[in-house]
Amino acid sequence: MGDLISAIITVVVAIGGLLALLGGLYWLTSKLPKKWQEGARSWVFLLPTMVALIVGLLIPTIRTIYLSLLDDNGKSFVGLSNFKVIFTTRGTRLTVFNSIVWVALGTTVTVIIGLVVARFADGMRGEKSAKSAIFIPGAISLVGAGIIWKFVYDGPPFEVGMLNSITKSIPGLPASMGGNGDRIWLLERGFAGADPPGSAPGFNTFLLIVIFIWASAGFATVIFSAAIKGVPDELIEAARVDGATDRQAFYKVTLPYIRSTIVTVATIVTIGGLKAFDIVAATTGGRFGTSTIANEFYVTKFVQGRGGLGSALAVLIFVLVIPVVFMNRQAQKRAEEMMGA
Amino acid sequence: MAGVTLNSVNKVYDNGFHAIHDLDLDIQDEEFLVLVGPSGCGKSTALRMVAGLETITSGEMRIGDRVVNDVEPKDRDIAMVFQNYALYPHMSVYDNIGFALKLAKVPKDEIDERVRKAAGILELTSNLDRKPGQLSGGQRQRVAMGRAIVRQPSAFLMDEPLSNLDAKLRVQMRAEIAGLQRQLAVTTLYVTHDQIEAMTMGDRVAVLKDGYLQQVDTPQNLYDRPVNLFVAAFIGSPSMNLCEAQLNGSELRFGSRSVALPDSLFAARPALRGFDGRKVIMGFRPEDLEDAAISGDQDPAHRFSAQVSLVEALGSELMVHFDLDAAPVDSGDPDAVEVIGEHATGVGRFSPRSRVRPGENVEVALDVANMHFFDPDSRLAVWG
Amino acid sequence: MSMVDPTLAPAATEAKTPKRKRPLSTGQATSRSLTSRPGRIIVYCLMFLWTVPTFGILVSSFRPEIDVKTSGWWKWFTDPSITLTNYRRVLSSAPGDDNMAKFFMNSLIITIPAVVLSVGIAMLAAYAFSWMNFKGRDWLFVGVVALLMVPLQMSLIPMLQLFSGGAHIGSVTIFPDLNLVGTYVGVWIAHVAFGLPICIFILKNFVSALPKELIESARIDGAGHVTTFVRLVMPLSVPAIASLGIFQFMWIWNDYLIALIFAGRDKAPVTMKLAQVAGERGNAWHLLTASGMVSMILPIAVFFALQRYFVRGLLAGAVKG
Structure with a gap:
């Protein structure tokens, strides 16, 4: 039960925090010069996606390719061996x-x-x-x-x-x-x-x-x-x-x-x-x-x-x-x- | 070559919907018969029964001398043109046209000869290698025709083949299909909801409503002597003006207006005398009206006045809309756009020399000799 | 509003399946080939083959231990005896028992937030890719779609390293050591990251097919992006969101690999527990079958209850993949 409650609290805090962050950033874009506003707002909408994809998929993919060229301890470069x-x-x-x-x-x-x-x-x-x-x-x-x-x-x-x-x-x-x-x-x-x-x-x-x-x-x-x-x-x-x-x-x-x-x-x-x-x-x-x-x-x-x-x-x-x-x-x-x- | 005969054919769907009631239709050899009616009247169902795509609930269907009730579509020796053309998107024009021959195991060189001949007739020769997706609407229509004619069937069945074309192309293809049919002399059953197509293309036209056949006749007869209110209103554009009227001797009163009917009219329609002192539905076509100021008919007994609500100038003529205070009549056409109001309205097709303006009162001359009368109860035309 | 309706009909989700045109509303045409007898027999055989194994598990899970261990489940038809003991055992939290109830709960705790987060974030992105103007929009979208190709396995090792040790260059910490392995948060993040490309792809297809006039008229009426998104695009996208949500739910509920690496024994979902039990009690079929049923019951129920949406989600996903 404790697990469930702490999970619910985590979720609520996480989603609330995310929304607050995005809302704040969106509000900040209105301070920008007009011609940059649309672009900046787009990036606010895309922020969570970009973070998740870059951290969760893009960088790991590159890193896995890199790791595949190292030895099992990740220490020395071994090429395609x-x-x-x-x-x-x-x-x-x-x-x-x-x-x-x-x-x-x-x-x-x-x-x-x-x-x-x-x-x-x-x-x-x-x-x-x-x-x-x-x-x-x-x-x-x-x-x-x-x-x-x-x-x-x-x-x-x-x-x-x-x-x-x-x-x-x-x-x-x-x-x-x-x-x-x-x-x-x-x-x-x-x-x-x-x-x-x-x-x-x-x-x-x-x-x-x-x-x-x-x-x-x-x-x-x-x-x-x-x-x-x-x-x-x-x-x-x-x-x-x-x-x-x-x-x-x-x-x-x-x-x-x-x-x-x-x-x-x-x-x-x-x-x-x-x-x-x-x-x-x-x-x-x-x-x-x-x-x-x-x-x-x-x-x-x-x-x-x-x-x-x-x-x-x-x-x-x-x-x-x-x-x-x-x-x-x-x-x-x-x-x-x-x-x- | 063969005729197509339907003998008391019925279609009842599994859900109980009775789509076709005792349809009798006799399409002569080499005849172009158009089946026309408003949406949902069963015309497509009838055509699909001839094709064998719908089962026949009861009655008899013959193509030539053969009863085909239980014959598969492919064995009926018919070719069909579909509304959306139903071209096989993955086959070239050549393969589309030749598909049926290939299935029938016709030798390759004969297929080639026949496909090229059909393509030649339809001016498709330069497009034979293309896919349907690369063709214009008119060209697709031609491919669909080519697929039909290459088989040299005993009958063509066409299901609204022009409805997907734009107005201009439709007029052109109308003439082409009619010409082609005459040239090939193949019995043709053509379904459309467009009465202009029906009138211009058919040797005879069959009018269908709610699964019941209303009238089969040549286009001109259909126009001049419609057998009932529905046919009268359905054939002709703009459609026939209709309103309720009262016949007293030779005076025909409709609302607060009246016209005098000449003896010659009663002589041509003896049964009309029987409506003396009774209600009758009167009908008159727009072209039988003219601005009295420029009309040749000076008889005041053939005139009435009306308030003009709208004038549409088409250049060659004026469409003059006016209000009548007589009771309106519902022709029963489900596709009719007009809302039946409290009063009848009328449309006259005036000469462009007329100077009528909306809002004015105009004296209208009526060609009484061409009037139509209908029994308000049976809704049948009064001729007899 | 009449122009809205045709486009609204789940435009994107059913892009591959144009509606069938019927000549008459009442029509039941003979045109569709009625299935031939051999064809029907093949279908019935496959139906049988496809249901029997599951049925065997179902029956066994209700049979007494001794029966399960001594005779095949089909013997149940001649010797029917039913017990709930197996379920009581697998659901119980007594020491030595498998406590499937807890892991079932874990599955829910993992699945629901992960679905909400991935669909919500994807919705924001879908809106941006469809109705906002910024430089490189189309290229960026192509990039997101390209990530669909990347197999899960490609990111597992680095992500695990990141979660357990953070990321440092020399002494500079780029990503703090949050120790997310064995927490729900770690599993959520993994599911969101891996699920986003397909979610964005499906939702973008739908959202960009909404009628342009609607979005433009909202703009003329003075709505900003947030208003347009919340008041217009979200409500109009409910069919797509529902389909995708169910699709994601099944996908995450049934996941094994991500859980295996990020959840740890205590926060494991049912699938992982089931695999573990199968490894530890290979021959305790009376318990294994009951545990299996516990892990399957929810997705099967969801499938039957929400079949239509689920299938629509599948169809949308299959347009590309």
């Missing part, structure tokens, strides 16, 4: 591969599921509940999603995991595929007797990507659904009169029409995949070969205390985001050109 370490050490190289698979597979499947649901649920009886059902996981925290699926994947000593009981009920399934139902799935890098090479993503990584898809598909569905509903009715009708079947109308008219939305969603999901930390942390903690760059960043810096390598991993995420955003811009431009804009 932290990045070299990432790509030459087996463990970190695996996390990079894992992240790439997260992005490639996670994004593709999420977009496809989103399109499938948005298309087939459109106009269906129970459309709303279908979309809600797909979306609910998106309202849950990724930590929660991790717990939910950890329960599904759970194995011995308790036989309470759904996956095990499903594989067990399939007759003739080899034990290496869960035929006898006593696997701890999240520990399993191999599947069906085949073990991946040391720096290739294991089967458990795919199980984690399933969670990611499960959590993101609702977002894709909602956006695609709105986009599909935004295709003018007349266009679909024209296609029907022109002789298109429903399928043809979808592939030749609807899909091209919502192309830029698809690109946008794919970009957002991709960036989400690159930043994937919560799911990994809440399920395996990155052990058993399931770590991703974002998880490795946390472990390296905040568990192992290696500032240089940790910063380098953060920079790596940033560096991977940039081309994705850039490709998005290009694809958007192409989509706009396609629409003749």
Whole structure:
């Protein structure tokens, strides 16, 4: 209770103080010569934003880049050797591969599921509940999603995991595929007797990507659904009169029409995949070969205390985001050109 | 080539709204029939039923000899031009025009030939590689037309295709579409709310109101012999002046004014005698009025005086608005802008030589031979 | 005022989704393809797949410990027994128990001020970027949008250093050592800083789409920026503020990484506590499932109650991202 009260007092004081400060500064601008007033007032409006963005994002970003060029104690300059370490050490190289698979597979499947649901649920009886059902996981925290699926994947000593009981009920399934139902799935890098090479993503990584898809598909569905509903009715009708079947109308008219939305969603999901930390942390903690760059960043810096390598991993995420955003811009431009804009 | 026939067609939506009531319509082969009516009258619904985009609740729809009630739009051999053109924004003009042929698996070189021919007719040849977004409104309209004509369908269906164009372009495209239809000789059903479009384009015009067909006739007949009050008021601009009147022998009294009706008028409308001593609705078109000072008709029995409220000088003519103290009549057009007040008002189309001014009293000469009369109860025109 | 309405209809938030045009208000056209049977079956399968895991957690959280540990949750249908013991345990503050109630409260204390601050500050900025004139306005806005690209991870380390040790050049203190780690204030600041770019982006889209005539007529009537902002722009932006507020609420409530680094064990939100419990009591599924439900109940309730606004917020966010 004391916590709550002190929090409320802090908030009231903070907001009141902020408003008083801004109000005072705004009043001061009226003392300025006329031609400077508008400019000065704009900066009063922007003051909290600028402070927060410069202190919270801009300077830290620059500093992280700088730290990534130093050694783990932040003492001596080591050039790009932290990045070299990432790509030459087996463990970190695996996390990079894992992240790439997260992005490639996670994004593709999420977009496809989103399109499938948005298309087939459109106009269906129970459309709303279908979309809600797909979306609910998106309202849950990724930590929660991790717990939910950890329960599904759970194995011995308790036989309470759904996956095990499903594989067990399939007759003739080899034990290496869960035929006898006593696997701890999240520990399993191999599947069906085949073990991946040391720096290739294991089967458990795919199980984690399933969670990611499960959590993101609702977002894709909602956006695609709105986009599909935004295709003018007349266009679909024209296609029907022109002789298109429903399928043809979808592939030749609807899909091209919502192309830029698809690109946008794919970009957002991709960036989400690159930043994937919560799911990994809440399920395996990155052990058993399931770590991703974002998880490795946390472990390296905040568990192992290696500032240089940790910063380098953060920079790596940033560096991977940039081309994705850039490709998005290009694809958007192409989509706009396609629409003749 | 084929005609289109609607036999007691009804449309009732799932929510119970009865949009079309027993519509009978027979569009002849190669005919240009315009379906006109105020907003919400069901004209678009009717057209969409012909296209197969709306289901038919009851009745029979034929294209040519074939009953098409349950035939998919793509199998009806029709082409449609939509109000917003419905051009595929991601396809070039060429692909837009050729899309239907491509879906029908027409050989490539034949598609090319037909698309280029259609583009030639519509003067789109230099724009074939452009996207719809890069075209002007008029050009988009042409692409929409091109998409229709390239298919050589047995019927064109057009849903207010000119409503998105500016006034000048609309006049031009009106003539172009009508000319094109005559050149191609394809049965056409054209929907509009604009009675001028209807009158200028159609071989025949069908007037629809609240889902009921009012009258189908040639434009001139529709104008000269409207069957009821609604058609009378709907066709013509400015619309027909209407007010309540009392018939006593040959004297027609409306408010405090009256005119004398000649015997020839009764001879042409024998049923009018039956209204002797009763109320009747009188109607007269603006062009049947003239400033008595310059009118050729000197008979004082065909004149009445009125106070001028407004004069609109259009150069070639004057639109003179005046007040009458007779009871007004509501024609039932939901799109009519005038507010029905306590008294009727009238509009005369005077020669610009007239010198009337707002606020003055003017003697108005009425061409009584062209007057219209309607039964105040049934609202039907009195001819018989 | 009639000109206001069309533009007001959440112009920015629904920019990507032009309203569908219907030929008749009553119309239920046959034009929309009725979903085919295989399509429907696929959707039903996905619906099933997407709800079952959550449902398993829900059921398990009400089952007695012994049942949860000895049989799969689907056995509950044949052997239904319900208990609230799991919830009582996870919510209790007795030593050895997880005291989820406290962490639930922490989540609220973290989330609500962070939402209010980030949306409020972003609103000020959105107004400045839309309706005030100053040099470099457009460039500055591009800069803010560019920050959308920066992943959270890029600022965590320096911000943590700043919070725990301040910033000094030689002996000159640029930023005092406030020791904000493990305080609500630190978490609030982090959330506000990281949330601002997207908030500004969404609100700017909306605010700049307000009718120019309105703002100008207010100016002619003698309103200054403060009056215009408080009396005109804020009330007109309520739909956008509501959508964004809910969006931010979910985002901050569900955050894990920021909490993990800035909150500390005592001020941790439910997500962080949940992850911690999962690590410590890996197999105590009867407690884990109940804790999970406690952490999810609010966002799910918010989603169902305010679905429309939330979806609108999502749509606005997806215009760019």
